[in-house]
């Protein structure tokens with residue numbers, strides 16, 4: 213009898229231990245998931261579209277003219293704004309167009325130049341219209357704009373280029389961006405003077421619809 217009781221007791225202990233180790237395993241699994249989620253949050257540099265806004269204004273500007281137009285577009289349309297910043301900021305020497313050896317002269321003379329973007333990546337989820345603005349450099353879009361359009365998928369998005377310049381028109385720059393992007397539905401773009409008025413910009417936007 214004693215022997216049978218001992219065997220039963222041993223069996224109970226074994227079952228108890230097995231149940232314990234089972235729950236430990238699932239705790240560890242949950243811990244692994246949590247760690248993964250928090251690691252993803254920490255390493256993620258993607259700016260999310262928290263606003264549920266469907267319009268975005270993307271712009272690059274060194275001396276502020278394009279920024280001014282971009283902000284007016286955002287005011288008029290209620291859009292979100294994303295600034296393309298160069299990883300290596302452009303100095304006044306860099307944008308000296310009188311110097312044949314300046315950074316911008318070199319970049320604009322090399323159609324394969326792709327200056328690195330320093331601003332966080334943006335999630336385009338939920339956006340259906342993107343205004344995309346830049347200054348005209350040597351009659352073209354700055355090469356960093358090509359870096360940008362080649363980095364994203366614009367499927368299902370209406371892309372509307374705009375630029376500022378001293379006097380040059382938008383030229384082929386909008387088409388170049390469309391070609392390099394390879395996705396998105398690109399409208400003909402529009403050139404503005406640096407100090408374009410809100411009325412002028414509003415008239416253009418109204419004419420797009």
Ligand SMILES: Cc1cc2nc3c(=O)[nH]c(=O)nc-3n(C[C@H](O)[C@H](O)[C@H](O)COP(=O)(O)O)c2cc1C
Pocket residue numbers: 272273274275276277278279307308309316317346347348349350351352376377378379380381405406
């Ligand atoms: C390197 C460089 C090249 C430029 N090339 C032209 C040009 O070909 N035609 C033109 O009308 N303006 C040209 N500009 C003037 C800019 O397009 C104009 O000042 C623009 O509004 C600057 O925009 P931002 O202030 O947003 O940087 C050039 C400016 C720079 C710095």
